[in-house]
Amino acid sequence: MAPLFIQERVVAKRALITGVTGQDGSYLAEFLLEKGYEVHGIKRRASLFNTQRVDHIYQDPHVERQNFVLHYGDMTDSSNLTRILQEVQPDEVYNLAAQSHVAVSFESPEYTADVDALGTLRLLEAIRFLGLEKKTRFYQASTSELYGLVQEVPQKETTPFYPRSPYAVAKLYAYWIVVNYREAYGMYACNGILFNHESPRRGETFVTRKITRGLANIAQGLEPCLYMGNLDALRDWGHARDYVRMQWMMLQQEAPEDFVIATGVQYSVRDFIRWSAQELGIGLRFEGRGVDEHAVVDSVQGEDAPAVRVGDVLVRVDPRYFRPTEVETLLGDPSRAREKLGWVPEITVQEMCAEMVAEDLKAARRHAFLKANGHDVPVAVEN
Ligand code: NDP
Ligand code: GDR
Numbered sequence: 001m002a003p004l005f006i007q008e009r010v011v012a013k014r015a016l017i018t019g020v021t022g023q024d025g026s027y028l029a030e031f032l033l034e035k036g037y038e039v040h041g042i043k044r045r046a047s048l049f050n051t052q053r054v055d056h057i058y059q060d061p062h063v064e065r066q067n068f069v070l071h072y073g074d075m076t077d078s079s080n081l082t083r084i085l086q087e088v089q090p091d092e093v094y095n096l097a098a099q100s101h102v103a104v105s106f107e108s109p110e111y112t113a114d115v116d117a118l119g120t121l122r123l124l125e126a127i128r129f130l131g132l133e134k135k136t137r138f139y140q141a142s143t144s145e146l147y148g149l150v151q152e153v154p155q156k157e158t159t160p161f162y163p164r165s166p167y168a169v170a171k172l173y174a175y176w177i178v179v180n181y182r183e184a185y186g187m188y189a190c191n192g193i194l195f196n197h198e199s200p201r202r203g204e205t206f207v208t209r210k211i212t213r214g215l216a217n218i219a220q221g222l223e224p225c226l227y228m229g230n231l232d233a234l235r236d237w238g239h240a241r242d243y244v245r246m247q248w249m250m251l252q253q254e255a256p257e258d259f260v261i262a263t264g265v266q267y268s269v270r271d272f273i274r275w276s277a278q279e280l281g282i283g284l285r286f287e288g289r290g291v292d293e294h295a296v297v298d299s300v301q302g303e304d305a306p307a308v309r310v311g312d313v314l315v316r317v318d319p320r321y322f323r324p325t326e327v328e329t330l331l332g333d334p335s336r337a338r339e340k341l342g343w344v345p346e347i348t349v350q351e352m353c354a355e356m357v358a359e360d361l362k363a364a365r366r367h368a369f370l371k372a373n374g375h376d377v378p379v380a381v382e383n
Contacts, residue, residue, distance in 0.1 A: 012036055012067070014038045014040065014092075015038070015090055015093070016093045017032075017041045017042070017093075018093070018095050018097035018123070019096030019097035020043060021050055021051055021052075021053055021054060022053070022096060022100070023198075023202050023203065023240050024096050024141070024240055024244055025053070025054070025096050025097075026053035026054050027201070027244045029054060031244050031248060033057060033067065039068050040069045040070075040071060040084075040088045040090065041068070041070050042084060043072060043073070044074055045072055045074075058070075071088075075116075076114050076119065085123075085127060085132065086130055089132070091135065091136065092251050093136055093137070093138045094141075094247060095119075095138065097115065097119065098141065098167075098171075099116060100203075101203070101206070102145060102165045103323055105166040105170070106323065109166035112166050112167050112170050113169070113170045116167065116174060117170040117171070117173035119174075120174035121173075123138075128185060133185050133186070133187045136187075137188040138181075138187060138188065138189035138190070139251055140174055140191045140192070141192065142175045143168070143171050144194065144260075144262070145165065145327060146161040146163055146172055147159055147162065147327075147330060148162045148163045148164035148168055149162040149327070150162070153331055154333035155260065155262075155330065156260055156336070157193065161175075164326070165327075175191050178191050179258075182256055187256075189256055190250055190256040190257055191258040192246065192247055192250055192258070192259055192261055194246075194261045195235070195236040195237075195260070195263070196208075196235045197237065198237055198356065199241065199352065200355060200356050200360070202356070207228075207272070208237065208353070209360075211228075211269075211272055211273050211276050212356040212360045213363075215273075215276050215314065216280065216357060216360035216363070217379055219304055219305035219364065220306070220365060220367065221307030222367055222379045223379060225313060227317075227318035228273075228318065229318070229319075229320075229321025229323070230321070230322060230323075230328075231273070231286075231293060231317065232269070234267065235267065236266050236330055236331050238345050238349070239349075239352045241347065242346055243261055245343070246337060253341070257340075259334075259337045259340075259341070260336065260337065261334060261343070263334070263348075264332060264334055265349070266329070266331040270286060272353065275354075276357050277314070279304075279354050279358070281300060281301040281302035281303075281304050282297055282300055282314070283298035283300070283301075284296065284298060284314065284315070285298050291319050294316045294317070296311065296312070296314075297309065297312045297313075298310065367379060
């Protein structure tokens, strides 16, 4: 696709992404820019820089014909959202902003509801208030967490919901308000019911990234042990890059429709730990049961784990990471997306795991090098 500056401005579609600084927001912004879109994103004010995931596509606001523009904003602030929508007049809105951590939603349930449930309503209302409901297409980041205590295996678009956390309950409201605005006002608004998707840009406290980062740090002698919650949890994991492509595809249909996005394959947290260790040349065996379960090093091969010895305990269970109500198992059926949109995921979970370990190992090596040379930069381990 030709870059924007050699196209007529009128042909470029304009997208607004909430949550542009997050994992999905950053991949989606890249994807849309490549398609020739003018991309606007909402970022939160923070006391430190929080744009690391989009710094590589940042454009100086002083240059002409900027096609990636960041606006300060917050999902809790209606007037701010309305003003940004009025300014941008987007053809497509991707509502990705959320307090997205399930465990944290038990700590901050009211804030989670405000951002994830009412935030969605605020955006939809702003679109309506500005008379954009016939122009602006709306994508809502819905979630497999809606299925919670699963009622059917695998889960598809018609499977009943049973949310199991304040996060999931807030997302349930968002799901239905999107359906309601579609039916009540004829808006092009749809839900992507996405199963877990990960990448090297995944937040450090989600389970896959916690594992790849933690084991890479241990391999380089930066951390002694990784403390985990429920190792039996089963998830259907895909790659964020595949999933943002689908978010865009959903808004290109003639009529709005909700889709499940998943791989159709399920693995345990324990599997993900084992693969990550293997990528580092570490063989692990799991011993004990329940809160006593731990992973012991069986073998070490290659150069990637200089700080690890046979017999070391690398992973222990810590009940502090158990959730008051857990979602034990999720497995999606992406048939509708495949049949109607031709979408199939291109990256396997094992390939994704290898990519994540490789990136985290690079960072851990840099850190270890600095440490070995007297620059002892602390490694953040709170999770
Ligand atoms: P992240 O947690 O990586 O990103 C969330 C984004 O929302 C960040 O940009 C964050 O800003 C922003 N945000 C949080 N609170 C506010 C607020 N009050 N106002 C404005 N922005 C805010 O999530 P992902 O990229 O992984 O997920 C994107 C969306 O998809 C989320 O809605 C998530 O709930 C949903 N989802 C994710 C799945 C997954 O497996 N990744 C699966 C199914 C659904 P900041 O960077 O400043 O924190
Ligand atoms: P999830 O993702 O809750 O599915 O929500 P997360 O990676 O946090 O947990 C997946 C499963 O792993 C278990 N687990 C642990 N989880 C974390 N975070 N830390 C641990 O130490 C740990 N040990 C075991 C969890 O209990 C859980 O069963 C993600 C988010 O991106 C949501 O925003 C999104 O909607 C859903 O995926 C689909």
